Amino acid sequence: MYTRRFSIAVPIFLSMYVLQEAIISQFRLPGGGFSLLLIFALTWAVMSEPEVAAVIGFAAGFLMDLSQSAAGPFGQWTLIMLLAGYAISYIGYGDDNVHANAIGIVFFVVVANLLIEIAYVVTSALLGVSSGSFVQIVITLVGMSVWALLVSPIMLPVFTRLHATVFDSRSVI
Amino acid sequence: MRNGGRARLLLVILIVTSLFLITLDLRGVKVIDGFRQGTQTIMTPFQRAGNVVLTPVKNFFSDVTHLGRTRKQIEKLEAENANLKQKLINRKNADAQLKQLKNILDLAGSAGYKIVNSKVISHGSSQSFSQTLTIDSGSNAGITKNMTVLSQSGIAGVVKDVYPNSSLIQLATDPGFRIGARIAGTQQIGILSGRGTGSASLQLLDNSTTVKVGDVLLSRGSIANRPFVPGVPLGVVTSVDNSAGAVAQTAIIRYYTNFSALGVVAVVIGRSASDPGDSLVPVKPRVTPIPTVTIFVTPSPSPTK
Numbered sequence: 001m002y003t004r005r006f007s008i009a010v011p012i013f014l015s016m017y018v019l020q021e022a023i024i025s026q027f028r029l030p031g032g033g034f035s036l037l038l039i040f041a042l043t044w045a046v047m048s049e050p051e052v053a054a055v056i057g058f059a060a061g062f063l064m065d066l067s068q069s070a071a072g073p074f075g076q077w078t079l080i081m082l083l084a085g086y087a088i089s090y091i092g093y094g095d096d097n098v099h100a101n102a103i104g105i106v107f108f109v110v111v112a113n114l115l116i117e118i119a120y121v122v123t124s125a126l127l128g129v130s131s132g133s134f135v136q137i138v139i140t141l142v143g144m145s146v147w148a149l150l151v152s153p154i155m156l157p158v159f160t161r162l163h164a165t166v167f168d169s170r171s172v173i
Numbered sequence: 174m175r176n177g178g179r180a181r182l183l184l185v186i187l188i189v190t191s192l193f194l195i196t197l198d199l200r201g202v203k204v205i206d207g208f209r210q211g212t213q214t215i216m217t218p219f220q221r222a223g224n225v226v227l228t229p230v231k232n233f234f235s236d237v238t239h240l241g242r243t244r245k246q247i248e249k250l251e252a253e254n255a256n257l258k259q260k261l262i263n264r265k266n267a268d269a270q271l272k273q274l275k276n277i278l279d280l281a282g283s284a285g286y287k288i289v290n291s292k293v294i295s296h297g298s299s300q301s302f303s304q305t306l307t308i309d310s311g312s313n314a315g316i317t318k319n320m321t322v323l324s325q326s327g328i329a330g331v332v333k334d335v336y337p338n339s340s341l342i343q344l345a346t347d348p349g350f351r352i353g354a355r356i357a358g359t360q361q362i363g364i365l366s367g368r369g370t371g372s373a374s375l376q377l378l379d380n381s382t383t384v385k386v387g388d389v390l391l392s393r394g395s396i397a398n399r400p401f402v403p404g405v406p407l408g409v410v411t412s413v414d415n416s417a418g419a420v421a422q423t424a425i426i427r428y429y430t431n432f433s434a435l436g437v438v439a440v441v442i443g444r445s446a447s448d449p450g451d452s453l454v455p456v457k458p459r460v461t462p463i464p465t466v467t468i469f470v471t472p473s474p475s476p477t478k
Contacts, residue, residue, distance in 0.1 A: 021216050021295070022223035027231065028296050028433060051180035058187045065194070066212040068334070068341045069297030069305050071349065074205045075194030077301075082187050121302065127199075131302040132348035132369030140302060140369075 008166045009059075016040045017063045025069070031143015034151050037063060038081075038116070042109045043152065043159040045085040046092050048167065053093075057085020072120070072129045080119050088112045105160075106152045113148040117141055210336055213307075217339040220295040220307060232265065273437040276325030284404055284453055287443035288323065289314045293435050294339065304347040304369065308438060311336045319400035321392070321441040326429035326455070327406035328352070328392060329438050340440070345407075346370060346432050353393035354407055356384060357454045362393060363421075365407060371428055373408065377421040384424050386410050389454050402441050404449035429455060 016037045024036055041060030045053035061081030065074045092098035092108055118141065121131050131137055198205045274290055281288045289310050297305030310316055312335045320332040322342050330350065334341040343350055350367035354375060361384065363377040377384060388410040394403025408426040415422065 018216070018219050022219035023227065025220075025295050025297065026223050026227045051183050054184050054187055058191070061191070066209055067297075067301075068209070068213050068216070068295075068307060069301055069303055070209075071301040071303035073195050074198035074208065075191050075196075078194060079188065079191035082184075082191055086184060124302070130348040132367075136348070136369035137302065 005166050012162055012166070013037075013059055013063060017066075021067060029147065031146060032140035034144060034147035035064070036151070036155070038113060039109060039148055039152050039155060040159055041081060041085065042088060042112050042116075043105060043156065044163050045088045045112075046098065046105050046108045047160065047163050048089055049093060050086050050089040052167075053089030054082055054086040057081040057083070060085075071131075072124050072127060076120070076123060076127065080116055080123065084112055084116050084119070102153070102156055105156060106149070109152045110145055110148045114141060114145045117144055209334070213334070213336045213339060213341070217294075217307075217309075217336065220339070221309060224292075224294045269434075270436040273325045273435075277323055277437065277439045280323060280325065280327075280406075280453060281439055281441070284402075284449035285444055286323070286402060286439075286441045288439040288441055289316060290437060290439050291340070292437055297341075302348065302369070304344040304350075304367070304432075305333065306330075306342050306344060306435065308340050308342060308440070309338065310440065311338045311340050313337050315442050316340050316440050321398075321400060321402045321405060323405065323439045323441060324430040324435055325437075326431070327408070327453075328428070329430055329432075329435060331400045332440060342438065344432055345373065345428060345430065352401055352407070353395070354390045355393045357389040357391050365390065365426060371432060372411070373426045373428060375410070375424040375426050377423070380421040382422070384410055384413055384422055386413060388424075390426060391453065394448070398441075398444055402444050404453050406453050406455055 020036045024033065027033065037060055041056055044056050048056060058078055058081065061078035064070060064077035064081065070077060088108060092104070095104075098104040098108060121137055121141075124131050132140075194205065270292070277288070277290065280286075291308035291310040291314075293306050294309045295307040297303060297307070308322075316332060316335050318332055318335055322329040322331060328345050330342045330344040330347070331352075332340050333343040345352070345367055346369060347367045348369045350373075352365045353362065354365040355362045359382075361377065361379065361382040363375045363384075365373050365375050367373055375384065375390065390407040390410070392401045392403055392405040392407060395401045406429050408428040410424045411427045412425045413422060414424065
């Protein structure tokens with residue numbers, strides 16, 4: 001069962017990474033744009049068990065660290081995403097108001113997206129990586145949250161379908 | 174209970190792995206750099222393909238956002254030649270890049286820089302609050318880390334990472350970007366820092382020197398020209414902070430480069446032995462005087478009927 005999940009999930013993650021780096025990064029969107037991989041990972045994390053969400057966060061964070069635009073040390077995104085994945089799932093898992101409700105998922109994804117970016121700024125400051133002026137950071141945080149709010153409802157059906165393909169109990173059938 | 178224990182163990186293993194990666198990177202272990210280099214090498218063809226496919230889409234959105242400018246341009250083209258209009262619209266992107274390239278060559282030629290011209294194939298995501306872009310030339314073209322990158326108007330950034338067929342450029346707008354600057358005409362020096370926007374902040378090093386609005390800044394140059402060659406136009410002073418308690422003056426600078434329209438850049442891989450000095454200071458636009466029309470009226474001796 002794990003082999004099947006792994007073999008399907010890996011190409012999906014890699015596809016999201018390639019889409020982000022080769023397509024979405026081509027556009028210089030106002031307000032900092034959005035990270036498809038981040039929204040994807042958070043959506044999956046909301047819908048998964050905490051330990052699975054932690055692995056999802058770890059994988060997404062690892063890919064984000066591989067990105068050429070990652071300014072911090074390798075592993076910074078991995079650590080943040082791992083903890084965020086676990087936390088978001090721990091809070092929301094088992095609550096049907098969250099993971100069985102589209103509005104709940106979008107709300108969790110947008111809030112988590114904002115908190116993750118704040119965590120990134122804070123840890124960057126601790127590690128000595130400059131993130132820009134306060135005003136610029138606030139603009140980027142607000143811009144990214146707005147983009148996440150716009151993109152996550154559009155992508156939600158695709159992401160949930162992919163989640164169902166990987167994690168549904170088809171092996172039982 | 175058993176499941177809870179396994180979950181905790183998994184979480185601990187993943188956290189330790191993350192911290193292990195951070196430690197390795199901060200200690201400068203080459204394997205970690207290899208990860209990023211390998212990934213970028215793999216991603217370069219995808220980014221090139223994405224750039225080719227998305228250029229018409231980007232042009233469309235650019236036209237929509239700059240509607241007034243585009244309309245004026247189209248009107249001008251229509252007036253010139255109806256047949257050429259269609260060709261020019263189709264080739265607008267190529268022409269814009271050609272213009273940028275010509276200006277870059279003029280700039281580099283004036284200063285005696287040896288350059289490698291490159292096309293921008295990707296803009297870095299802002300998720301990490303960094304401002305970067307990727308160009309389609311790398312170590313195979315003679316580019317190495319810490320080389321100056323020029324736009325058609327002046328500084329664009331510095332080479333941050335190099336891969337065989339692509340390079341990552343840290344833009345001059347990046348909050349982590351620092352460059353030694355001097356004011357053209359004088360030898361006053363300071364440190365210019367990116368602010369994440371199209372402007373930068375200048376911190377003078379000497380409290381006895383002054384800077385004023387309109388002053389032009391040039392790069393000071395680094396030892397062995399790495400990372401910065403001297404004499405590159407940086408920008409113009411737009412405001413000066415004269416706070417009484419400040420150790421030295423600070424100022425806000427507007428870069429000459431339009432970072433949102435970078436299509437072609439040049440990486441300086443060598444330069445002539447002589448310092449270009451102030452020769453690259455952009456010429457201020459000359460105001461053409463409007464001719465005055467004088468009409469002489471002589472009153473007639475008798476009123477007309």
